[in-house]
Amino acid sequence: MADFHGVFPYLVSPLDPAGHIRSEVLGRLCDDLIKAGVHGLTPLGSTGEFAYLNNAQRAQVVHTTIEAANGRVPVVAGVASTSTADAVTQAKAYQKRGADGILAILEAYFPLPDAQVESYFRAIADAVDIPVVIYTNPQFQRSDLTLDVIERLAAHPRIGYIKDASTNTGRLLSIMNRCGDSIKVFSASAHIPAAVMLIGGVGWMAGPACIIPRQSVELYDLCRRARWDEAMALQRSLWHINEAFARFNLAACIKAGLAIQGYDVGDPIPPQAPLMDDQRKVVAAVLQELVS
Numbered sequence: 631m632a633d634f635h636g637v638f639p640y641l642v643s644p645l646d647p648a649g650h651i652r653s654e655v656l657g658r659l660c661d662d663l664i665k666a667g668v669h670g671l672t673p674l675g676s677t678g679e680f681a682y683l684n685n686a687q688r689a690q691v692v693h694t695t696i697e698a699a700n701g702r703v704p705v706v707a708g709v710a711s712t713s714t715a716d717a718v719t720q721a722k723a724y725q726k727r728g729a730d731g732i733l734a735i736l737e738a739y740f741p742l743p744d745a746q747v748e749s750y751f752r753a754i755a756d757a758v759d760i761p762v763v764i765y766t767n768p769q770f771q772r773s774d775l776t777l778d779v780i781e782r783l784a785a786h787p788r789i790g791y792i793k794d795a796s797t798n799t800g801r802l803l804s805i806m807n808r809c810g811d812s813i814k815v816f817s818a819s820a821h822i823p824a825a826v827m828l829i830g831g832v833g834w835m836a837g838p839a840c841i842i843p844r845q846s847v848e849l850y851d852l853c854r855r856a857r858w859d860e861a862m863a864l865q866r867s868l869w870h871i872n873e874a875f876a877r878f879n880l881a882a883c884i885k886a887g888l889a890i891q892g893y894d895v896g897d898p899i900p901p902q903a904p905l906m907d908d909q910r911k912v913v914a915a916v917l918q919e920l921v922s
Contacts, residue, residue, distance in 0.1 A: 636669025
């Protein structure tokens with residue numbers, strides 16, 4: 631199984647007013663992120679607004695990312711659906727296009743018992759020959775992954791990673807205790823990445839890494855070298871961006887930050903709204919603080 635570790639930015643999905651993917655903009659962003667030292671790319675995560683895109687748009691985002699990466703870093707493509715059959719179709723298509731891994735996300739309209747949650751993720755992993763990262767985010771998922779389900783899924787030969795966005799760092803430690811070496815934990819931006827690295831995490835998948843990639847990679851490197859005093863000093867500084875973004879819509883914040891940095895990524899997809907001028911100034915001020 632491939633070894634995924636380090637900083638995987640959750641990519642935005644740049645759209646023009648007609649709803650077409652701005653492939654040139656996305657490709658340039660991917661190239662710049664790789665040059666900044668990121669360890670992988672994740673299209674169609676939460677920051678990628680997967681819930682607001684149609685299948686053709688999703689496919690174009692994944693294809694553009696894979697082409698831009700050109701084998702330099704792994705691409706772990708997000709698969710999300712309310713339907714198991716649709717999720718399996720997406721996963722197979724992304725593997726065929728050249729994705730190195732799948733980030734499996736469950737959308738649910740009706741609540742589901744554990745057995746059906748487990749069967750959804752298991753079906754995706756059964757359908758592909760590449761590693762699967764299971765994703766859990768209790769804030770947005772109607773049916774979450776319990777510790778029992780995670781432990782059972784960790785025994786699957788292709789489910790080797792979990793990205794947990796619960797904000798509960800103790801839950802991460804419980805996953806590690808339960809699953810041992812059978813599953814590796816990625817942090818979300820909702821956690822404190824340095825703290826997750828300290829307890830045994832292997833990296834983080836997060837939207838803010840799109841706009842602070844060099845600082846994110848520096849933090850990861852400090853953690854890997856166990857230089858914890860320096861890592862925590864940098865982490866305290868970088869946490870200001872999480873505090874600012876928690877006040878507003880995430881995709882709007884990341885897209886505003888990228889626009890400030892010169893990427894024409896467009897607005898968040900309606901019914902989401904772009905940041906107001908005063909909110910944009912908050913993002914600009916935090917970015918100025920971090921890059922100065």
